[in-house]
Amino acid sequence: MTVPASAGGDPLWHKASAIVGEQFVVKFAWSRPAALRLAREIAVLDALSRASAVPFLPEVVVGSTDPLLLITRLVPGASLFKVVDSIDRDQAGRQLARFLAALHDPSAGERVQAAVGRLTGAQLPPATTTALRQRLARWIQPEQHRTVMRWCDWADAVLACPGPAVLVHGDLHGDNQVWDHDELRLVVDFETIGAAEPEYELRALPGPGMGPGVELLTAAMRHYRQITGRQLSPERAMAWHLRNALSDALWRSEANIPLPDHRTPSQWVDDLSARFTALDIDPEASPQLPSRT
Template sequence: MRWLDGGSPAEVVAALKDVAPELGDYPIVVREPVGDDDPLWRSATAVVGERFVVKYAWSRPAALRLAHEIAVLEALAIPYLPEVVASSTDPVLLVTRLVPGQALFDVVDSVDRDDAGRQLAQFLGELHGADIGPLPPAALQPATTDVLRNEFIKWARPDQRAAVVRWCDWADEVLATPRATVLVHADLHGGNQVWEGGQLRVVVDFETAGLAEPEYDLRAFPGTGPGVELLTATMRHYTHLTGRELATDRVMAWHLRTALGDALWRSEAGVPLPDHRTPQAWVDDLAERFTALGIDPGLSATS
């Protein structure tokens, strides 16, 4: 396996001419890299001829993630996948067809929640039922509850701190008993979905796909759009389509770790939260979501 020496446009063009010579003369617009301080994030994308997307890496950790995505896409045959035009591990490069549309984050207020939930449930049902051979466990990203108890607490208001600790205790109880694992996307937030005219066109970024419980894939849904309608619609359609129940408390336990973990690292790094509000506001949002779903995380999960 070989990766690029750097992320310059010239290196991308040279690699593209190796992997897909027919695209090498198209104009290339390199998007802002994900990051270059940590080798894990030394990757980026470029748009080729306004028709294709190229993903590439310039470190071993980033290249391993991209090579994993290539292998997953080659093995899967389900709806809503990106169309692979070319791929290679020497150098590591993935070329997919560009799909016009917008991220779910940008259109969630205008889509029909029930219909959107049906489409997402179709994707999740197909993905979770896929068998593509041996896979590693997904790298679970949310901060641990110990980290939240010890470090997030200083970003909460004094009147919120006891509740955050109780929520963490509750999440530990909920997730104490493991569930059977399935193939999950593992990073299914609104930015990795392309929508157009109320229709889900494609789901992208399978670099972290692996084995985890199905509820892990819905951990971002409670915070996507106002209320929890997208989550409840997706879960309802998922059960109808697959015959498999999803546990709301497990989704919310993962969501708690995800939301507060995101607020924590951003606050400590001086990076604005995605909606430019405060960690305290996010704690208030979590309380409202628990109430809307009829969950009292102040009580024992087994009571």
């Protein structure tokens, strides 16, 4: 086993994982903040796996707090980012909806809270619209910044009244999913589990890293309604997506780190515009929000 070197900076991220014997994945930590998050993930996976109600969970081989160690069975596959251009988006959306519907069920939240205590909000919230207004301008075109300012006003209006909170994975981007062609095999990294509205969970499904389309997002929402009977709001999902995508572009640009798809923040803004158009959402107008059913 090769142990990765510790990342500098915030002790929260002093953690790593390694593959052992081509069969197992070992997660460990070497700072107190990172260790607390790993211990929390161990408790969460134990709580969720006992009832076998949530699909696509890692198989825990060892979950120990003394010594602190999480060992899960390695599942071969690829990140969603690697396969998204070759899979059936409707089938993929159906599988993601199965995972989300089970995770968002009140019984799952009750089991996790019994294990780790009361859940208070999302663990990795994206940048605020205030930060985007103040700091994104240097990385995009002047006319785009004026547009983004109006989009931020729209997002603030859409999210002004919080939706009902459910148990959320909290970081459901493509690299936290393992796919075998069209089949979702695994969802990983449950250390960011928290409480937020269901649409918060959808913020990474349009990308970035998956082109300007929204087919996966709309398929997941459609199948989610079929499974749960609950209608998700595309406006709320896109308001969270706006903050998430531009937050990612902002911190990476400020840290001089390339964007995941090696394009520019300006191109990401263009993608956002295309997604709004595809969903028939006009973020420059006053939001007309559908009632929840």
